[in-house]
Amino acid sequence: MTSLIESTAGPADAADVADRPAAAKATWDAFRRNPLGILAMVLLALLIVVALVAPLLASYPRGHGTAILRPPSAAHWFGTDNLGRDVFAEVVYGTRSSMLVAAGATVLAIVIGVTVAVCSAYFRWVDGVMGVLVDLFLSLPVLPLMILVAALVGPSLQTIVLVLAFFSWPEVSRVVRSQALAVVRLPYVDAARLATGSPLWIIRKHLLPAVAPVIAVSVVLTASRAVLSAAGLAFLGLGDPNSWSWGRILFEAQQSGAMQEAWWTTLFPSLAILALVVAATLLSIAYNDARDPRTRKD
Incomplete structure (x- = not known):
């Protein structure tokens, strides 16, 4: 995920900031000419619609x-x-649960990660402390710790969201910080410091808009990673037993022994997970290509 986000176009300069509406239009024009990007966006939109209108598509699976x-x-x-x-x-209602987990974990991870990143980039005294903390988190074995925390706290939707967000924000912080560090050294940021003494105003008006494209890519990839991790935890029996998820479908198929003789019990939830992860990855790649002037098609 880190390498994909860091492949976005370089830091914005003063001219790029002034011409941001034109750059956004050029990005969209380039993006809509990419059939894989449009297909990925449509697929993600379809999954969101399925999650929203689940009661209209099927009755909630319960009993036997x-x-x-x-x-x-x-x-x-x-x-x-x-x-x-x-x-x-089960797959339809698993879509709703998976999207809810992805949304909750992504919002928390992005808020924490971006806050730490921009504060570390702007306030150099913060960077030393937070840099060590982020490096420590990134060096930890994530999956075993996620399993341990989920097992100790107890399986629930809230637990899964908090666990995923807790282990996702350091990676978001790392990639956003690398972009923000380049932005704070630009002349227009120095001019803004002379014009106002409010760091919060500079961060809100200049720093956050400059790193917004990296944040947008982080949102998509963090959401897909959250779904994949949630499915893994549920497959290990650490998901919420009171709500359907794609991982729970796989877990129950494995527990009942149906995984070997009934291929459909594992194929369709696996395809749903694959569709979301591939669509998120393709969307991120297409967005990166659309933002990069070197790869745009005239």
């Missing part, structure tokens, strides 16, 4: 039915699981 381990058919598009529940309904 009589059609046990039935393959995909007109009655059950994605087949049924070992308790006769409709897998399509």
Whole structure:
């Protein structure tokens, strides 16, 4: 994720800041000519719509039915699981849960990571302390610690969101800080310091807009990473047992032994996870290419 975000166009200069509306229009014009970027954006929008209108698409899967381990058919598009529940309904409501986890974890990670990044870049005395803290977090084995924390606190939707955000913000902070450090050295920021004595005003008016493209890429990639991590925790039995998620579908298929004999119980949730991660990655790549004048097509 770090290398992809750092491949965005270089730091904004004074002319770029003054011409930001024109640059945004040029970026959009270049982006919409990229079919993979448009396809990724449509796919992500479709997943969001599915999450929002889940009750209109299927009834909430609960209890058990009589059609046990039935393959995909007109009655059950994605087949049924070992308790006769409709897998399509599980995937639909798993989309809602996965998107909720992704949104919550991403918002927290972005807020914490960006705040630490811009403060570290602007206030040099903060950078020493926060730099050590971020390096410490990035050196830790994330997955074992996520499993440990989730197991100790107890499985719930709130726990998963907090755990994912806690281990995601350092990477966001690292990439945003690298861009912000280049921006604070530019002449127009020095001129702003002479014009006003308010660091908060400079950060809000100059620093945050300059690093906004990196933040936008971080949002997409952090969300996809959160979904993937949440699915992994749920597959290990550390997800919220009271709500459906793509990882819970895989976990129950593995626990019941249906994973070996009923391929549909694992195929469709796996495809949903794959679709979101690939779409997020393609969208980020397309956005990076659209922002870079060297790769734009005339």
